Amino acid sequence: KNEVxxxxxxxxxxxxxxxxxxxxxxxxxxxxxxxxQHPGGGIVSLFMLSSGKKKHGRLIATINIQEKHSSLHITAxxxxxxxxxxxxxxxxxxxxxxxxxxxxxxxx
Amino acid sequence: EAGVAQSPRxxxxxxxxxxxxxxxxxxxHATLYWxxxxxxxxxxxxxxxxxxxxxxxxxxxxxRFSAERLKGVDSTLKIQPAKLxxxxxxxxxxxxxGPTGGYTFGSGTxxxxx
Numbered sequence: 001k002n003e004v005x006x007x008x009x010x011x012x013x014x015x016x017x018x019x020x021x022x023x024x025x026x027x028x029x030x031x032x033x034x035x036x037q038h039p040g041g042g043i044v045s046l047f048m049l050s051s052g053k054k055k056h057g058r059l060i061a062t063i064n065i066q067e068k069h070s071s072l073h074i075t076a077x078x079x080x081x082x083x084x085x086x087x088x089x090x091x092x093x094x095x096x097x098x099x100x101x102x103x104x105x106x107x108x
Numbered sequence: 109e110a111g112v113a114q115s116p117r118x119x120x121x122x123x124x125x126x127x128x129x130x131x132x133x134x135x136x137h138a139t140l141y142w143x144x145x146x147x148x149x150x151x152x153x154x155x156x157x158x159x160x161x162x163x164x165x166x167x168x169x170x171x172r173f174s175a176e177r178l179k180g181v182d183s184t185l186k187i188q189p190a191k192l193x194x195x196x197x198x199x200x201x202x203x204x205x206g207p208t209g210g211y212t213f214g215s216g217t218x219x220x221x222x
Contacts, residue, residue, distance in 0.1 A: 033211065042213065048211075
């Protein structure tokens with residue numbers, strides 16, 4: 001079974017800072033998801049990637065398949081970015097395996 | 109496109125009571141998932157449906173949890189009787205083409221068992 005580790009567990013940043021959240025996994029995957037979860041509990045899918053890099057607005061996700069590692073970057077962070085960011089990986093046709101999440105707080 | 113709808117948003121019940129959650133997936137999404145997310149942890153898959161058939165329910169505590177998707181669209185998840193440790197967010201998600209497709213999650217139902 002794939003083990004997904006995220007770091008850091010908690011992160012506090014000042015508004016405007018560049019933020020990096022890391023995700024490592026133990027077994028080869030076919031795709032990796034970055035998800036955002038707000039305090040109410042709902043989850044929004046940010047990215048699904050299997051190689052390289054994707055960018056959407058101030059968010060950038062990268063993945064290194066050989067190193068089994070992905071990063072989520074937020075540029076010019078804002079208080080509305082405060083949320084839990086979850087990494088989830090897909091291997092073949094097995095269910096998603098989720099990390100425990102990184103709780104981000106951005107302070108104005 | 110409308111998202112995945114879940115209700116209720118919040119529910120508080122006493123232990124040993126019953127509770128049911130409802131999910132309406134994105135139109136046309138054949139695959140539907142129920143997840144349980146305990147505070148501080150990532151979501152855990154409870155059950156996966158493909159249309160109205162169960163694909164994976166290996167982590168569903170079948171002595172107290174049940175789920176159905178009778179017409180291959182809406183789904184309900186029931187807990188009977190509830191225990192304190194069932195307090196969690198219950199998330200529904202759907203995808204067009206199984207696990208390899210993109211996922212859309214609902215807003216979740218936050219259950220508190222007292």
